[in-house]
Amino acid sequence: MAKILVQGIKLYAYHGCLPEEAIIGGNYIVDVSIEADLSKPSKTDKLNETIDYVTVYEIVKKEMSVRSKLIEHVAKRIFDKLKKKFPKTKSIEVKVTKLNPPIQGEVEKVCAVVSE
Numbered sequence: 178m179a180k181i182l183v184q185g186i187k188l189y190a191y192h193g194c195l196p197e198e199a200i201i202g203g204n205y206i207v208d209v210s211i212e213a214d215l216s217k218p219s220k221t222d223k224l225n226e227t228i229d230y231v232t233v234y235e236i237v238k239k240e241m242s243v244r245s246k247l248i249e250h251v252a253k254r255i256f257d258k259l260k261k262k263f264p265k266t267k268s269i270e271v272k273v274t275k276l277n278p279p280i281q282g283e284v285e286k287v288c289a290v291v292s293e
Contacts, residue, residue, distance in 0.1 A: 178267055179215040181228040183237075184208045190241045192248055195279060199244060203275060206286075207237045207255070210270040211263060228263055236262060241273075248273045249289035256291040268293055 186207040191199050211228050218227035240255045252273040259269050270292035278287045 178212055179219070181211045181213070181215070181230060181233070182209070183230045183233045186234060186237050188238060188241045190251075191244050192241075192246065192251055192275070193279070194246045198279065203277065205241060205248075205276065206274040207241065208270075208272040208274075209233050209237065209255075209259065210268075211259065211266050212268040213263065213266045228266070232262060233259065247289070248275050248287070249291065252289045252291040256293070260293070 186209070188205050188207065189202055190205050191202040192205070193199070193203070211233070213228060215227055236258045237255055240251060240258060243254070245251045245254075252271045255273070256269055256271045259271070260266070270290060272288055272290045274286050274288045276286050278284055
């Protein structure tokens, strides 16, 4: 088993429970970890036999563009799409980080992690 990590996907999106979050938006970072048997592509050097991280990025970007109130909802959607696209994975972990959340207090970030 091996892992493909796509980390630090920076996107601007409009998630949140507050009405102004739908208008103003905010900065997000998404990290994806996919564990799978990569022994074949590591020998053949063929892109179609591995987890294509460009495809991972495109799935994340598309799902982040669909507004949700909760980042855990977004993380689960991303997880489900990745699982469907790469069904032979052993495990997938998706972490959605919201930077500078609108909380009364100084909070750098909040995160939601979905994994299997």
